[in-house]
Each structure stands twice: as C-alpha cells, then as structure tokens.
Amino acid sequence: MITIRFFAQIRELVGTSELTLEADGLTISQLLYQLAQRGDKWTMALKEKTVLCAANKQLVDYQYLINNGDEIAFFPPVTGG
Amino acid sequence: MLTKIEIGDHPLDINALNAWLNQSPQDGAVVTFVGKVRALETETISLYLEHYQGMTEKVLTHIVKQARERWSLNRVVVVHRVGEILANQSIVFVGVSSGHRHAAFAAAEFIMDILKNEAPFWKREKTVDGEYWVKAKDTDKASLAKWG
Incomplete structure (x- = not known):
C-alpha cells in the first residue's frame, strides 16, 4: 500500500487530500495514468508535465519506481516566498 | 554557525529576527530580505498560504546547506508564514550574516x-x-539560471 497526497488546486480538483492504494512496482507515470481513469477532473488535475511529484517528501521525476509504503504527493508548481 | 528555519501561522517578528542575526562580533555583514503581500493591481485583500508540512522543512534545510557550501556564512535564518496573511503583512524573512x-x-x-x-x-x-490560486511565474524559473 502507498499513500497519495494532493495539494492546492490539484486537491480541490480531485476532491480529496489523501488516498491509499496498491501501487508498488509502478512508475509515477503509470500511477498518473491509472488515477486519470477515475474521471475528467482527475485527468485534468494530473497531467504529466504540469504536475510535480514528490516521493517521501523529495521531488522525483515521472520515472521514479514506487515502493511499498511510499508517500507520494502530487502538486502544482510552487508559489511561495 | 547557527541556522534557524521556522514555518508558522503567526505574524513575523522582524525585530527579534534582526536581533538574532546581529549577535556575532566577527560578522561584518548582515543582509535581510522581507517578502510582503502586495495589494496593488488586483486589490488583494489577503493571501492564504498552504504548504506540505515535513517536505517544506526538508527543502528549506537543503537550500541553506547548499548556500553554506557556496559561501562562508555564519547565521542563516529562513522564516515563512502560512495560513491567512493580510495585505501589506510579511510572508517570508530571509537573513544571512557573514564576514563580508x-x-x-x-x-x-x-x-x-x-x-x-x-x-x-x-x-x-x-x-x-473573488479567490484564485496564484500561478507560478516564468521569471522565477529564469532566476535559477544565474546559480548554474
């Protein structure tokens, strides 16, 4: 099982801040594809190239291979400061 | 060498942060930056700052580590506010003390x-x-170029 967290407008679009599912062995790219099947809003929110991804609180690219127990997060480009 | 990194939802105490930075007699230079909520073009009432707790602290710690590898620094402070912040209030304080x-x-x-x-x-x-999410600026991305 992995935990997936969503932030900012991505969280608002998909309508949840967190979910857990089986995804170990998948790449981030494959996980994004799988999540996009959940509906139009998910497809819109989780487009490759626009969404940033962190694994265990560290930025990773779409080729990252997910391990059991990972905390994966999806969020838009950051706007702090 | 001391580092202070804080994330909080209370107003920034700029005087206290300046005092903390100015404690070392061997430092010939103290530079600080304060980022504020602007209220010009779109008549901003306030900003709401969301963050990814845990990752934020990790990223800020890594940024300070990178800065210390590039320059000889003594005290470094990064304080960032989250939650609701009114127009003209401070969002972020970055301060650095060094020999020069x-x-x-x-x-x-x-x-x-x-x-x-x-x-x-x-x-x-x-x-x-109304309310909307602020878009990331290309100029912020471009400003990375000078650091290689």
Missing part, C-alpha cells in the same frame, strides 16, 4: 531564488473579485 557583504548579499538572493522554485508553498489570493 558579497557572501551575505549573494546567499540571501540564492536562498530566495531557490525557495521560490522548490519549497512546497502555494498561494491562494482573495481579491475584491
């Missing part, structure tokens, strides 16, 4: 440039016309 001004100026700018691109904060702006 070049290192202090460069490190303060470096820390802000990387923070703007990598620290997981998101701004939601409340204006007289």
Whole structure:
C-alpha cells in the first residue's frame, strides 16, 4: 500500500487530500495514468508535465519506481516566498 | 554557525529576527530580505498560504546547506508564514550574516531564488473579485539560471 497526497488546486480538483492504494512496482507515470481513469477532473488535475511529484517528501521525476509504503504527493508548481 | 528555519501561522517578528542575526562580533555583514503581500493591481485583500508540512522543512534545510557550501556564512535564518496573511503583512524573512557583504548579499538572493522554485508553498489570493490560486511565474524559473 502507498499513500497519495494532493495539494492546492490539484486537491480541490480531485476532491480529496489523501488516498491509499496498491501501487508498488509502478512508475509515477503509470500511477498518473491509472488515477486519470477515475474521471475528467482527475485527468485534468494530473497531467504529466504540469504536475510535480514528490516521493517521501523529495521531488522525483515521472520515472521514479514506487515502493511499498511510499508517500507520494502530487502538486502544482510552487508559489511561495 | 547557527541556522534557524521556522514555518508558522503567526505574524513575523522582524525585530527579534534582526536581533538574532546581529549577535556575532566577527560578522561584518548582515543582509535581510522581507517578502510582503502586495495589494496593488488586483486589490488583494489577503493571501492564504498552504504548504506540505515535513517536505517544506526538508527543502528549506537543503537550500541553506547548499548556500553554506557556496559561501562562508555564519547565521542563516529562513522564516515563512502560512495560513491567512493580510495585505501589506510579511510572508517570508530571509537573513544571512557573514564576514563580508558579497557572501551575505549573494546567499540571501540564492536562498530566495531557490525557495521560490522548490519549497512546497502555494498561494491562494482573495481579491475584491473573488479567490484564485496564484500561478507560478516564468521569471522565477529564469532566476535559477544565474546559480548554474
């Protein structure tokens, strides 16, 4: 099982801040594809190239291979400061 | 060498942060930057700052570590506010003390440039016309180029 967290407008679009599912062995790219099947809003929110991804609180690219127990997060480009 | 990194929802105490930075007699330079909520173009009422707790602290710690590898720095402070912040209030305080001004100026700018691109904060702006998420700026990305 992995935990997936969503932030900012991505969280608002998909309508949840967190979910857990089986995804170990998948790449981030494959996980994004799988999540996009959940509906139009998910497809819109989780487009490759626009969404940033962190694994265990560290930025990773779409080729990252997910391990059991990972905390994966999806969020838009950051706007702090 | 001391580092202070804080994320909180209370107003920034700029005087206290300045006092903390100015305690070392061997430092010839102290440079600080304060980022504020602007209220010009779109009649901003307030900003709501969301962040990814845990990752934010990790990223800021790494940015300060990178700055210390590039320049000889003594005290470094990064304080970022989250939650609701009213127009004209401070959002972020970055301060650096060093033996000489070049290192202090460069490190303060470096820390802000990387923070703007990598620290997981998101701004939601409340204006007289409604609320919306602030878009990331290309100029912030471009400012990374000077650091290689």
